[in-house]
Amino acid sequence: MIQQIDYFVIAPPLVLALAAGLVLLLDAFLPARPRTRGVLGLVTLAGVLVSLGFVVAQAAGGGTPRSTFCVPPSLADPATVQCSFVADRFTLVFAGMVLVAAVVVVLLSMAELAGGGIPVGEWYFLLLCTFVGAVTLPASRDLIMLVVALELVSLPVFALTALKRYDGRSSEAAVKLFVVSVVSTAVMLFGVSLLYGIAGTVFLSRLGAVFSGQVQAPGVALVQGELPAVGTVGVVLVVAGFAFKIAAVPFHSWAADVYQGAPVPVAALLSVISKAAGFAGLILVLVAALSGQAATWVPIIAVLAALTMTAGNLLALRQRSAVRLLAWSSVAQSGYILAPLAVTVTADGATAIGASMAYLVIYAAMNLGAFAVVMLVSKTTTRNELDDYRGLVFRRPAAGLALAFCLICLAGLPPGLAGLFAKVFVFRELVEGGSGWLALVMAVNTVIGLYYYAVWTARLFASAPEPGPVPEPAPRRTSPATLPAIGIAVAVAVLFSVAPQLVLDVTALSAFG
Amino acid sequence: MTTHYLILSGLLFAIGAMGVLIRRNAIVVFMCVELMLNACNLAFVTFSRQVGNLEGQIIAFFVMVVAAAEVVVGLAIIVTIFRTRRSASVDDANLLKY
Numbered sequence: 001m002i003q004q005i006d007y008f009v010i011a012p013p014l015v016l017a018l019a020a021g022l023v024l025l026l027d028a029f030l031p032a033r034p035r036t037r038g039v040l041g042l043v044t045l046a047g048v049l050v051s052l053g054f055v056v057a058q059a060a061g062g063g064t065p066r067s068t069f070c071v072p073p074s075l076a077d078p079a080t081v082q083c084s085f086v087a088d089r090f091t092l093v094f095a096g097m098v099l100v101a102a103v104v105v106v107l108l109s110m111a112e113l114a115g116g117g118i119p120v121g122e123w124y125f126l127l128l129c130t131f132v133g134a135v136t137l138p139a140s141r142d143l144i145m146l147v148v149a150l151e152l153v154s155l156p157v158f159a160l161t162a163l164k165r166y167d168g169r170s171s172e173a174a175v176k177l178f179v180v181s182v183v184s185t186a187v188m189l190f191g192v193s194l195l196y197g198i199a200g201t202v203f204l205s206r207l208g209a210v211f212s213g214q215v216q217a218p219g220v221a222l223v224q225g226e227l228p229a230v231g232t233v234g235v236v237l238v239v240a241g242f243a244f245k246i247a248a249v250p251f252h253s254w255a256a257d258v259y260q261g262a263p264v265p266v267a268a269l270l271s272v273i274s275k276a277a278g279f280a281g282l283i284l285v286l287v288a289a290l291s292g293q294a295a296t297w298v299p300i301i302a303v304l305a306a307l308t309m310t311a312g313n314l315l316a317l318r319q320r321s322a323v324r325l326l327a328w329s330s331v332a333q334s335g336y337i338l339a340p341l342a343v344t345v346t347a348d349g350a351t352a353i354g355a356s357m358a359y360l361v362i363y364a365a366m367n368l369g370a371f372a373v374v375m376l377v378s379k380t381t382t383r384n385e386l387d388d389y390r391g392l393v394f395r396r397p398a399a400g401l402a403l404a405f406c407l408i409c410l411a412g413l414p415p416g417l418a419g420l421f422a423k424v425f426v427f428r429e430l431v432e433g434g435s436g437w438l439a440l441v442m443a444v445n446t447v448i449g450l451y452y453y454a455v456w457t458a459r460l461f462a463s464a465p466e467p468g469p470v471p472e473p474a475p476r477r478t479s480p481a482t483l484p485a486i487g488i489a490v491a492v493a494v495l496f497s498v499a500p501q502l503v504l505d506v507t508a509l510s511a512f513g
Numbered sequence: 514m515t516t517h518y519l520i521l522s523g524l525l526f527a528i529g530a531m532g533v534l535i536r537r538n539a540i541v542v543f544m545c546v547e548l549m550l551n552a553c554n555l556a557f558v559t560f561s562r563q564v565g566n567l568e569g570q571i572i573a574f575f576v577m578v579v580a581a582a583e584v585v586v587g588l589a590i591i592v593t594i595f596r597t598r599r600s601a602s603v604d605d606a607n608l609l610k611y
Contacts, residue, residue: 143572144575147576151579151582155583159590162590162593168597168598171594174590174593175539179543179546182546182583182587183533186529186550187549189550189553190553192553193553193557193560196572197559200564201566
């Protein structure tokens with residue numbers, strides 16, 4: 001029998017994949033003149049916008065989840081629906097966020113590529129491949145799709161990091177990212193194989209039914225709903241694999257080196273899109289497949305969250321480089337996003353996930369804004385250290401104020417209300433879920449975080465430094481594409497500060513339909 | 514009956530993991546990762562036999578494709594770092610530090 005495919009549902013990743021192919025063809029056949037670079041960037045941007053249009057159209061079409069690639073009812077067990085690709089509200093929120101972030105990253109890439117030295121066609125092709133993976137991942141509802149989509153997010157990023165071939169630092173960053181990433185993939189796959197061996201299926205819905213004891217497992221029998229030890233090992237290995245993607249603590253050490261060595265747009269991509277994909281996968285596996293075994297993973301997630309936020313903040317304290325500071329700060333923010341997942345059982349599960357997603361959405365806006373300004377400054381300085389930002393508000397008022405706003409948002413102080421609201425959502429869930437100690441750890445960490453964000457913000461407003469013995473390098477030509485990127489990110493952050501209810505409305509209802 | 518295959522798969526995975534932690538040459542580290550991935554494949558195929566459906570064998574194919582793609586990107590990166598550094602040892606990667 002022929003499988004019916006609902007092309008409207010898979011349109012967002014499909015459009016991106018077609019655009020990726022188109023970019024490669026154009027790169028091969030267009031005359032190699034500087035003007036063609038701009039064309040490739042515009043094609044990429046158009047692909048991302050069309051894909052975003054499809055996501056919006058699906059969201060406007062009502063809240064009913066649509067699915068495709070399903071096991072036909074004649075072959076499936078009637079107890080569970082087994083579909084590989086589902087576009088429900090969870091999917092749409094993640095896909096929409098990834099695509100808006102993608103617009104900002106593409107605009108930043110235009111500025112990065114204007115300097116020359118990086119092959120343009122390959123860059124945009126790899127970028128689009130990453131977006132395909134990041135949009136597919138929240139929609140996938142079986143372990144095969146999940147693993148393949150996660151690899152599709154990671155593999156092009158290694159190449160993007162290494163694409164500046166004559167810079168020893170970027171190839172070193174690529175090696176570090178690569179080794180840690182492939183090891184974590186192997187670890188996750190071993191965990192997946194154990195889960196498959198117990199449940200005898202790869203569909204998340206069916207895994208969920210097996211692990212909550214509704215369906216008899218063909219592999220290993222559950223004794224009074226308890227997993228055998230091998231299942232615990234499987235859960236831990238899978239969580240470890242995702243922990244790498246979100247740079248949670250035992251697997252965080254790659255973050256700073258890779259962010260610093262990679263081109264700034266790639267660092268922004270890693271800190272927002274790749275991280276969002278990791279969180280989408282983690283939430284899907286934990287909540288859709290393993291919710292019956294929460295007793296196993298809730299303590300792990302709670303400890304990971306506490307360690308991640310503490311380690312990220314402490315390491316950020318001693319940084320002098322702007323990108324390294326943002327790297328550790330994004331590790332710390334991962335901890336805050338992870339924290340509500342630890343109370344999905346004791347509190348209302350849907351609102352806990354909603355708090356996590358709300359934090360992620362707000363974090364994406366403010367972090368991209370900060371990276372966009374860092375990108376702008378990186379074009380005029382060589383080292384890009386915190387001291388280079390001294391007096392930025394007076395030299396470039398728009399960029400300086402935008403960065404100040406984003407940093408205050410990340411710290412969670414007024415007037416950066418978006419960050420404050422995000423933290424309040426998380427605190428509320430933690431306290432209601434009875435995880436008071438985690439809320440306490442987070443409160444202490446917020447105070448630590450205040451210090452380094454405040455130090456950086458204060459430098460923006462400090463008077464400009466005396467011209468030292470070394471003259472400043474002549475500012476290179478900056479591409480006009482950075483300004484709209486800053487504009488989009490800051491506008492979204494301001495919107496969330498004024499109307500945080502928008503985020504909460506969207507994310508709170510996004511439990512799996 | 515399938516237990517022996519699972520033990521073998523666990524051993525291969527452990528050998529690969531040890532190799533990644535101990536060895537210093539990037540190419541050897543990379544080979545150890547491949548060993549870990551193949552241990553996963555063996556586990557998938559064995560479990561597929563044990564639970565009596567084909568999904569495990571399908572994952573094994575996807576893992577092979579993923580591993581091949583990783584080889585392509587990984588070797589390219591190792592060649593790049595070898596060109597700039599004249600060494601493929603992961604200990605020599607020391608440009609990025611605190």
